[in-house]
Amino acid sequence: MSQTEKTLKPVSGFSAFVQNFGLPRLIIAGFLLLLFIAAPFVGSNFFTQLTNTINRFSWNAILVLSMVPMVHSGCGLNFGLPLGIVSGLLGATISMELGFTGGLSFLMAILIATPFALIFGYGYGHLLNRIKGGEMMIATYVGFSAVSFMCIAWLLLPYRSPNMVWGLSGKGLRTTITVEGYYDKILANFLKIEIGSFSIPVGTLLFFALLAFLMWAFLHTKAGTAMTAVGSNPTFARASGINVDKVRLQSVIMSTWLGAVGILVYQQGFGFIQLYMAPFYMALPAISAILIGGASVNKASITNVIIGTFLFQGIVTMTPTVMNNIIRMDMSEVIRVIVSQGMILYALTRKQGGSK
Amino acid sequence: MKKQSQASGAGAVARFLRQNSVPLMFIIICAVLIPISGFSAGYLINEIVTRMGRNIFLILSLLIPITAGMGLNFGMTLGAMAGEIALILVSDWQIWGIPGIVLAMIVSIPISVGLGLLCGKILNMAKGREMVTSYITSFFIGGVYMLVVLYMMGPIIPIAHSSIKLPRGYGIRNTVSLLSMRQSLDNLLAIRVLGVKIPTLTFLIIGLMCLGIVWFGKTKLGQDMRAVGQDIQVARDAGIDVERTRLISIIISTVLAGFGMIIYLQNMGNLSTYSSHTQIGMFCIAALLVGGASVEKASIGNVFLGVILFHLMFIVAPQAGAKITGDSMIGEYFRVFASYGVITIALIMYETRKRKAKLMAGRQLQLAQSEDVK
Numbered sequence: 001m002s003q004t005e006k007t008l009k010p011v012s013g014f015s016a017f018v019q020n021f022g023l024p025r026l027i028i029a030g031f032l033l034l035l036f037i038a039a040p041f042v043g044s045n046f047f048t049q050l051t052n053t054i055n056r057f058s059w060n061a062i063l064v065l066s067m068v069p070m071v072h073s074g075c076g077l078n079f080g081l082p083l084g085i086v087s088g089l090l091g092a093t094i095s096m097e098l099g100f101t102g103g104l105s106f107l108m109a110i111l112i113a114t115p116f117a118l119i120f121g122y123g124y125g126h127l128l129n130r131i132k133g134g135e136m137m138i139a140t141y142v143g144f145s146a147v148s149f150m151c152i153a154w155l156l157l158p159y160r161s162p163n164m165v166w167g168l169s170g171k172g173l174r175t176t177i178t179v180e181g182y183y184d185k186i187l188a189n190f191l192k193i194e195i196g197s198f199s200i201p202v203g204t205l206l207f208f209a210l211l212a213f214l215m216w217a218f219l220h221t222k223a224g225t226a227m228t229a230v231g232s233n234p235t236f237a238r239a240s241g242i243n244v245d246k247v248r249l250q251s252v253i254m255s256t257w258l259g260a261v262g263i264l265v266y267q268q269g270f271g272f273i274q275l276y277m278a279p280f281y282m283a284l285p286a287i288s289a290i291l292i293g294g295a296s297v298n299k300a301s302i303t304n305v306i307i308g309t310f311l312f313q314g315i316v317t318m319t320p321t322v323m324n325n326i327i328r329m330d331m332s333e334v335i336r337v338i339v340s341q342g343m344i345l346y347a348l349t350r351k352q353g354g355s356k
Numbered sequence: 357m358k359k360q361s362q363a364s365g366a367g368a369v370a371r372f373l374r375q376n377s378v379p380l381m382f383i384i385i386c387a388v389l390i391p392i393s394g395f396s397a398g399y400l401i402n403e404i405v406t407r408m409g410r411n412i413f414l415i416l417s418l419l420i421p422i423t424a425g426m427g428l429n430f431g432m433t434l435g436a437m438a439g440e441i442a443l444i445l446v447s448d449w450q451i452w453g454i455p456g457i458v459l460a461m462i463v464s465i466p467i468s469v470g471l472g473l474l475c476g477k478i479l480n481m482a483k484g485r486e487m488v489t490s491y492i493t494s495f496f497i498g499g500v501y502m503l504v505v506l507y508m509m510g511p512i513i514p515i516a517h518s519s520i521k522l523p524r525g526y527g528i529r530n531t532v533s534l535l536s537m538r539q540s541l542d543n544l545l546a547i548r549v550l551g552v553k554i555p556t557l558t559f560l561i562i563g564l565m566c567l568g569i570v571w572f573g574k575t576k577l578g579q580d581m582r583a584v585g586q587d588i589q590v591a592r593d594a595g596i597d598v599e600r601t602r603l604i605s606i607i608i609s610t611v612l613a614g615f616g617m618i619i620y621l622q623n624m625g626n627l628s629t630y631s632s633h634t635q636i637g638m639f640c641i642a643a644l645l646v647g648g649a650s651v652e653k654a655s656i657g658n659v660f661l662g663v664i665l666f667h668l669m670f671i672v673a674p675q676a677g678a679k680i681t682g683d684s685m686i687g688e689y690f691r692v693f694a695s696y697g698v699i700t701i702a703l704i705m706y707e708t709r710k711r712k713a714k715l716m717a718g719r720q721l722q723l724a725q726s727e728d729v730k
Binding site: 079127130131132133134136137138140141142144145148149151152155156172284331333334337338341342344345348349 | 478481482484485487488489491492493495496498499500502503506507681683685686689690692693696697699700703704706707708710711
């Protein structure tokens with residue numbers, strides 16, 4: 001970021017700003033601003049809207065953060081996020097099956113998900129090392145295959161807990177499982193601030209801040225710098241003695257683990273574990289969020305994550321209520337699809353984010 | 357290559373197995389599942405013939421972009437959407453039977469060309485990652501399709517009949533009945549052989565299409581496409597307008613996919629307005645790959661073999677799964693897993709081969725250079 005700013009400084013003025021920030025981002029930010037301004041006029045409470053946006057931000061931020069390591073090491077956008085999500089789901093369900101409750105169940109879910117994420121990430125990373133240059137398409141299908149394979153597993157694995165299996169047959173996990181009594185809002189209610197209709201889930205935000213800080217700190221260590229070097233110029237990195245494959249493997253494992261933790265945080269906010277086909281398209285919102293935040297196919301920072309998640313989730317929460325009131329049509333789904341896919345398309349067709 | 361295969365018979369067998377591993381795997385899967393499922397041969401043949409008529413045309417639309425080196429065209433979904441819009445309009449105009457289908461095809465052409473042009477332009481901006489880009493494009497246009505069909509049909513695009521409109525007065529219902537043209541293409545000239553209904557006209561159209569593709573490969577444009585597919589740089593040096601050639605290949609594919617979707621839907625007999633197209637690209641691509649095609653090479657033979665094997669698996673898997681485990685959902689999920697798995701494997705094989713070729717080229721260059729030094 002700082003480098004481009006330096007080079008662009010002489011060309012001051014609005015056009016340079018647009019160039020630096022990207023026109024689509026500007027449009028999206030402007031659109032969101034407009035929604036926030038319009039919200040009070042159409043009768044929806046501004047603070048409720050803001051609360052919803054912040055809530056959704058806190059659920060999704062870590063999933064978006066999980067994009068960062070892989071983008072840094074040049075593996076592209078992590079279309080294989082469902083693989084991480086699947087590890088998280090395994091952690092969640094096994095933790096509940098073993099009978100942990102309350103805060104402990106959340107901790108155990110993370111702990112149990114970790115080995116799965118490491119193993120899956122390891123295999124996935126090795127695979128991506130063999131197919132450099134074609135990561136994104138294959139990542140998509142690795143994710144799909146993993147999710148559809150796990151669909152079979154959810155039915156066959158010997159889960160017994162009556163809170164999770166189908167009541168009638170006594171086996172096979174339900175499509176949605178409530179986490180009530182386990183880790184429902186466990187982070188969100190920690191240090192929660194409430195003023196009237198306005199509330200902030202401080203615990204979740206702190207948890208995200210912790211992980212984001214760790215990620216930031218990691219990227220400034222020697223290993224982190226090596227990762228950035230591999231991403232920006234693999235040949236140069238190899239020449240300076242960095243084991244490119246190993247660094248990429250590390251980044252993929254990190255991304256997968258963050259995906260696993262991300263889905264657990266999402267569940268504690270949302271209140272439900274969604275199994276079977278639910279993780280299928282979860283990668284796409286996270287990808288478009290980080291892109292909206294200013295990342296490109298091979299460049300991403302923590303700031304991109306924060307800005308992007310806020311903008312994306314803002315649009316997702318605001319459009320249904322505000323747009324409905326203005327034009328009396330529920331166009332939120334259409335807007336969400338066009339904005340998010342359009343953003344990914346924009347990033348893919350940019351020359352500077354070019355293929356190596 | 358040829359020398360090696362002559363060198364040893366065992367090596368040739370091993371190579372044959374490796375090159376055809378995917379079709380062989382599916383033959384084994386089908387061979388195991390068919391007896392378990394307990395379907396009669398007559399039923400299976402009937403089903404397969406129906407599904408061949410339904411799907412082959414759609415899958416044929418994938419061949420030309422593969423020749424042009426643009427990989428599997430996930431953007432065929434765009435053509436499918438164009439076909440759907442055409443069918444909605446034609447069923448609103450209440451034109452029935454064969455004339456309805458022909459008119460729908462005609463109406464779909466300008467929409468397909470427009471969408472193909474857009475998709476081709478986007479793909480030209482994203483050389484080297486056409487597949488993931490065409491995949492996202494199909495989602496993006498899916499959003500635009502929703503905008504058009506859900507909000508513009510009614511107020512902007514006139515829709516007369518309330519039978520296909522949502523009760524609120526604009527937008528199209530979740531399902532549009534195509535009963536008036538259901539299987540009219542299949543039933544015309546249909547013959548029955550030993551209880552198996554053969555949709556002769558559909559097969560005739562498919563046959564013509566195959567001939568058309570073979571003929572197209574021999575034209576100047578077809579040759580250009582093959583050249584572009586082999587090496588963009590060389591093709592450009594030879595004076596071929598690479599961008600234009602790629603654009604045309606995508607447009608042709610989109611138009612054919614539109615026709616294919618109309619043939620597909622007239623067989624089904626109803627149109628799920630918002631979901632018919634979402635899975636179609638994936639299933640067509642999976643079927644083509646099951647037939648032994650790869651990302652850079654596909655033939656008409658692959659299409660036919662693929663449809664037969666893939667759909668055989670598709671028919672028997674749920675039943676077989678239910679027989680084995682007592683839960684029909686397992687077979688259901690298994691066939692989804694198999695579809696995605698086969699695409700994943702094909703993509704991985706393609707990328708590793710590409711990398712190996714690059715490595716070989718590098719090594720040869722090194723060798724040549726070291727000889728120069730000597």
